[in-house]
Amino acid sequence: MSHLATYVGLADHSEQTLASALRSVAEGHAEEADVFHTCHLLAGWSEEHRRRLAPVVERYGEEDVEEPERLHHDGLAQVRSGPVGLLRDLQELYVLGAMVETTWTVVIQGAQGLRDTDLLEVATSCSTQTARQLSWFNTRMKVAAPQALIVAR
């Protein structure tokens, strides 16, 4: 059971990290109106995921992994500025989002094995929304990339 608790904890933490990174990117790139509003919207989704996960955390507990973290994901320590900065920030959001998504994938597998329908429902719907967050990061990066790489001052 403790290993599922580990991943429940990981889901909770990584959603928290993603939410806070999204809020930082929103404020840091507020002059891009769609980035500002969409990042705040998506941060709300991650926060909602944590709320939905709360009863599960209650049930399984939340355990920290013993083994060392190889990939550090402390969120976005500092938001960059300018068009290329936006590109890099979106890219890091994508990486954080991918961490969240794969965590949900693992939790879903655990929930399947335990026949825990409540957890399965929460994890599946959160995972679907995380995929939508990733799609938006990807879409926005593709739109921004040529201009940022070639002509941004």
Added chain:
Amino acid sequence: MTDRIADLHGVRTPHPRATVWPARVDQYLDDGLGEGDVDRWVQSACLLCSNGCGCDIAVKDGRMVGVRGRAGDVVNHGRLGPKGLYGSTPWASSPDRVTRPLVREDGRLVETDWETAMARVVERSRSSLEERGPLTHGFYTSGQLFLEEYYLQAVIGKAGIGTPHMDGDTRLCTATSAAAFKESFGADGQPGSYTDIEHCDAIFLYGHNMAETQTVLWARVLDRTRADDPPRVVCVDPRRTLVAQEAERTGGVHLRPRVGTNLALMNGLTRELFANGWVDEAWVDAHTLGRDELEETVAAYTPEHVAEICGVPADDLRRAARIFGESQAVLSTVLQGFYQSHQATAASVAVHNLHLLRGMIGRPGAGVLQMNGQPTAQNNRECGADGDLTGFRNWDNPAHVRELADAWNVDPMTIPHWSPPTHAMQIFSYAASGSIDFLWISATNPAVSMPESARIRNILSSDDCFVVVQDLFLTETAELADVVLPAAGWGEKTGCFTNVNRTVHLSEKAVDPPGEARSDYEIFLMYADLMGFTDKDGAPLVRWRRPEEAFESFCSVTRGRPIDYTGLSYEKLRGPTGIPWPVNEAHPEGTDRLYADGVFPTDTEVCETFGHDLVTGAVVTEQEHRAMRPDGRAFLKGAPYSPPHEEPSDDFPMLFTTGRTVFQFHTRTKTGRSSSLDDAAPDAWAEISPVDAERLGIDEGDWVHVTSPRGGIEVRARVGQVIEGAVFAPFHYGRWDPRGVADAEHRLANELTMTVWDPVSKQPYFKTAACRVTRLRGGDGPAPAPTTTASPATDLAPTVGGAETSSRVLDVTPAYPLDPAGGS
């Protein structure tokens, strides 16, 4: 003789359901002229709203002196509206036309010749391209040019320069219409027809004040609602418009949602269809995708829950849903109340959902009209001078891009297709940050029409960005340009345009433009020649000269696409009526309605877009689209309601909403120069509800200050019929005024609006700002708002004073070949 300021819609010609709309020929001639004085009549169509009425231009002594409707035209059956009658021609001979090119010298615009002006444009364009490449170039065009001009612009931009930064002010008015069609049906294109008005038993108008935005179409509706077997009208609008009054009169219902809550209302209506078993399950099963997900999305929106969000009584919502659910043929129309408001695309798509759930599409009376704001917006979408790819092609489909590259004989890599073409708000944002430094604006006035106007003025007046403006007058935008090119207008050039209803008209040149003005077509052609754009064999990229050749080239690139012009020619368009596309071998006389067979252009190889997440705007990938196997089925797509971006606060406790008034159009460049129209609505105003007026101590005509976090206006107050807690201001009024009134500096509604847009259509939201209203001082009479429209006031005389027009009801109604009810 009729004063069409006093009588907006003209005499009624009521007729029973499923019979042809009778013909009535409306005519206006300049003061003192009779029909015998007219030298000749020249075929055209009206350019002063999106309805696209067929008309003839009266010419005398080389001047345009009036207009008359074309009785045989399928769109208007001879009628014209007040703007068309009074506003079509006076601007042309206005003494303040720009007649010579202007260039900026020491901060001031000075007259020069074409050679000098174009040399500056070309020099700057070349140096910018050489230094940093095509992504430095942006083009911002209009909803007023002709098809040939947009097409030429698209070829120059996409195949000559290779910039994705092309859009039009159509983004502000009509982008949501196109986006909603694409999300639901796979491609742009109005599915229904105006003939649905004759065949429906209910009409739903969503955020669409048709009585003011398309007066001739509203006359068509009135001729049904005033007959013995009227359809019931349902109106969704926060103001008590003439449409709302007609809803009450016909036993329909007026729903007044709080500004910014449209999607919650739509989700409520959708839920009622499911909850009451009004869904045509067999049809839905055969022709759509996504039914169950949609039901799940709307499940929470009970009438009571919707009432909390929207402020619409639960029973009113139930009643409206019942009308939709129990009618046999519903016509829905949608406009800016949805397009320019929160969750625009999702709310507009929800209208499609209702029709799809009831199987009410593709047959007479069961139609959807996602309206356009401007008369040639459709052509901008078709040609790809805005954020679309020519011929309704999918930028994300390499085969579609190759088709265009082959047609233009350029390398497919030249045509930018790595992401959707850049939308207008992003173009201005790139100009603000300096990555676009060459911006060409044609026939529009963003300094007045775009949101947060102070921001737009800063961008246009910045030294970093070279701005070219071509227009008829020295508009608020042209005043900030580096080069101003004098353009020819309607009646001064030849070309085609297509109305919201897919009907293509040819507009012939009636008179010469004044001074040295040239058509937009000639100007773009001159630029292409001077720049020396070539195809991949080194031949000139633009091989055609006359507009007719451009039209033929465009027709050929539409082959095989849902929009098929291949059966059209100038010769064919010189017939009695405009013709709705597709026009091809299978449909030589055009097509009254799309999707009669329930098959939609959603195949992965065919569709114009793979779709978007309606909430975030993230694009659906090709693989995801293919996996859904749409195979010609329409998409049912839903989204949850979310609150608007700016909600009322202690500092800004009211909602600010903008819109039109019947007598003005497109920042008044043309309508402001018609004395009949200008007298009827000479100045801006702010409309507030009687309850708010009393609370704030404001009387009719008092000067008020309306402010948002971005700016403010000082205008006179109309105590009118807007919903409590909201403020309405018309958006036509900029700094320019035909009479030079003193208060013109502080009446620009877009000083208050927000830089924010819909995630899918990228249409800016003009209706979601918060504001506060304070009384400044007493006025010297009522507000300058017309009283015969959506802004009536008690105890005030009706607005009158238009010049004389004539109106003649025909004894014999002409035949309209595609009309399901036939004709004589």
